[in-house]
Amino acid sequence: MKKLLLSAAVAATLFGASTAHAADYVIDTQGAHAFVNFKIKHLGYSWLHGRFNTFDGGFNYDSANPNASQIMVNIETKSIDSNHAERDKHLRGKDFLNVDKFPQASFKSTSIVFDAKGDEAKVTGDFTLHGVTKSITFEIDKIGEGKDPWGGYRVGFEGETSLKLADFGIDYNLGPASTHVDIGLFIEGIRK
Structure with a gap:
């Protein structure tokens, strides 16, 4: 019985140690430290840039x-x-x-795979836009993490992907150079 209790205590300690750093973060949209940007080619001669001003979300990170x-x-x-x-x-x-008809777009990850250093990752998930949900992948970089001047803790990432508009039912003819839009996600999370 003592061996069983000891084994359970050791397992609990090891499990606790492995999850001790896991935390939930809210994306800092209130402080304007997060952005969802896009760019699309205009006639193949230049880029049209824009952003979505209102969004929210969160993430769990360890x-x-x-x-x-x-x-x-x-x-x-x-x-x-x-x-x-x-x-x-x-x-x-x-x-x-x-x-x-489609007031919301959303992204929810299904898989995140970091490199050995933990600085770069491929984030795959379900993206819903224009009533269509497709699996997409972002290439992301970790910018950094640490304490902020107000007693909180933050971590930041940036990522980019390219979407074919027709895959999401948007087939308005903008010309052959403008079939894809690049999406940039720049987020700073505040630990809850």
């Missing part, structure tokens, strides 16, 4: 076991901002995002 991490992001599609009011009105309409 630097000792980063592959167990998870992330969830919700985006308010009507918050699209390309720095041009008339263009934004068109982007919110039926030709593109159709925000009245």
Whole structure:
């Protein structure tokens, strides 16, 4: 009986040690330390840049076991901002995002695989846009982590992926150079 109790205590200690650093983080959108950006080629001659101004989410991260991490992001599609009011009105309409019918886009990870150093990863998950859900993968970099000046703890990442618009039911003809949009995710999380 003593051996069984001792084994259980050792297992609990080891398990506790392996998860001691796991924490939940809220994405810092209130302090404007997170961004969901996009860019798409304009006629193949230049880039059109924009962002989504309203989004939220969180993630779970453990630097000792980063592959167990998870992330969830919700985006308010009507918050699209390309720095041009008339263009934004068109982007919110039926030709593109159709925000009245599809007010939310979201990403939820299904797999995160970091390199041996824990600095770079491939984050795969389900992305829902325009009523269509597809599995996509972000290449991400860890920017850093540590205490902030206000007694909190933060960690930051950036990532990028490219999406084919037609895969999400957006088939408005922008020309052959503009079939894909690049999405950039820049997040700073505050530990809860």
